[in-house]
Amino acid sequence: MELEELQANWVAMSQELENQKKLTNEIIVKMTRNNYRNKFSKLTNYETVGAVICYILTGFIVLNFGKLDTLYLKLSGVLTIAFLTVLPTLVLRALKRIRNLDILQGSYKENLIRYTKEKNRLLQLQQIAIFVSFLSVLFTPALALKLLRDKTLILSQLRPEQGMAIVFVLLLMVFVSRWGYRSYKKLTNSAETLLRDLEE
Template sequence: MELEEMKTLWREMSVQIDEQKQLTDALIMDMTQQKYTQKFGKITTYETVGAVICFTIALFLIINFNRLDTWYLISCGIFTLGYLITLPILVLRSLKSIKSIHIGRNSYKESIIGFAKAKKHLLLIQKLGIYCNFILFLTCIPVASKLLGNKDIFLTGGSLWKYGFILITTIVMIFVSKWGYRCYKNMINSAENILKELED
C-alpha cells in the first residue's frame, strides 16, 4: 500500500465516520465527570501505600536505633533506614514528574520527550531498586532479629531451616533480579532510542 493509497483509504474512512454521530450530550459530560472522579484513585496508589509502610518501618527503626549495639548491626540499620526513606521518595518524585507533564500545553514532541525522560528516570530508580532490594534482604534480617527478638544473628547463629530459607530466598532473588534487570534494560533502551531519534 503506497502512501497515496493509504491517504485515499483514510479519506474514505473519514467520510464514513463524519456521517455518523455516536456521542450524546449526556455521554460527553459523563466522560469528563467520570475521569474526574477516577483521577484521584489512579497511578500513585500502590506507591503511596508502599511509601507509608516504608516510612512507618523507618520510624520504628529510628525510635529503636540505639538497640543496635555493634558496628555491623549499626551498618545494617543505616542501610535499611536509608533504603526505606530514600527509595520511596525517589519513586514518588519520579511519578510526580510523569504526572506533571502538561498535556494541554505541550506539543507532541515535548510530550514524547517529557514522558521518555521521566520514564527513563523512573526505570533507572526501579533498576537501582533491584540491587538495593537484594542488599536490603541481607541487612534487614539481622536488624529485625535484633529489634524484634533481641538476638544478634551474627553471634547466636540460627537454625538449619533459617539458613535454608535465606539460601533459597537468595537464589530466587538472584533469578528475579536478573530477569528484572533485563526487562528494565530493554525498556530503558527503548526510551533512549526514542530520545535519540528526536535528536535527528
Template sequence: MELEELQSAWTQMSDELNHQKKLTNQIILDMTKQKYQHKFSTITKYETLGAVVCFAVAFFVLLNFDKLDTWYFQICGLLTLSFLIVLPAMVLTTLKRIKNIDILNGSYKENLKFYLKTKNRLLRLQQIGIAVGFIGLLFIVPVTSKIISNKNVFLTSLKTEQYVVFTVTLIVLVFFCRWAYKGYLKVTQSAQELIQELE
C-alpha cells in the same frame, strides 16, 4: 435577496461547524489528558501505600535504634533507614512529576522529551529498588531480628527450615519484582503512546 440570505445562512452554518469542531477537539484533548493521568493513578496508589509502610518501619527502627548495640548493627540500621526513606521518597517524587506533565501545553517535542527523561528515571529507580531490595535482605534481616528478638544473626547458624524459608522468599521476590517491573513498562509505554498520538 434570496442569495444574500443563503450566503448568510451558509456563513452561520460554517461558523457553527467550526465552533463544534473546536469543541470536539478540546473534548478529545481533555479526555486524552485524563487518560494519561489515569495511567499513573493505580501505580501512585500502590507506591504511596508502600511508602507509608516503609516510613512506618523506618520510624519503628528509629525508635529502637538504641537496641543496635554494635557498630555493624548500627551500619545495617543506617542502611535500612536509607533504603526505607530515600528510595520511596524519590519514586513518589518522580511519579508526581511524570503524572503531572501537562501534555496539552508546550510543544509536542518538549513534552515527549521531558516524558522520556522522567520515564527513564522512574524505570531506573525501579531497577535500583529491585537490586537494593535483594541486597537489602543482608542488612534488613539482621536489624529486624536484633530489634524484635534481640538475636544476632551474624553469630547464629541457620537451621535447614530457615534456609528453605529464605530460598522460597527469594524466589517469590524474584517473581513479584518481574511482575511489578513489567507493569511499570506497560503503563509507561501506554502513556508514551498517548503523548505520541497528540503529534
C-alpha cells in the same frame, strides 16, 4: 497494501466515522463531569501506600535504634533507614513530575522528550529499588530479629533449613535481578532510540 491504499482506507474510515456520529451532548457532559482521573493516580496511590509503610518502618527503627548494639547492626539500621526513606521519596517525586507534565505547554515533540526522559528516570528508580530490596536480605533478618525479639542472629548457629532458605533467597535474588535488568534494558533501549530520533 500500498501507501495509496492506506490513504484510501483512511479516507473511507473518516467517511464512516462522519456518518456515525453517535456521541450525544449528554454523554459528553458526563465525561467532563466524571473528573476522569489521570491514569497515574492508581499507580501513585500504590506508591504512596508503599511509601507510608516505609516511613512507619523507618520511625520504628529510629525509635528502637538504641537496641542495636553492634557495629554491624548499627550499620544495617542506618542503611535500612536510608533505603526506606530515600527510594520511596524519589519514586513519588518522579511520579509527580510525570503527572505534572503540562499537556498544553510545549509541542508533541517536546512533551514526548519530557515524558520519555521522566519515564526512564522512573524505570531506573524502580530498577534500583529491586536491587536494593534484594540486597536488604543480607542485613534485614538480623536487624528484624534484634528489633522484634531482641535476639542476635549468629550464622554459625543457623539450622540447616535456615541456611538453605538463605541460599535459596540469594539464588532467587540473582535470577530476578538478571531478569529485571534485561527487561529494564529492553525498555530503556527503545526509549533511548526514540530520544535520539527526537533530538536529531
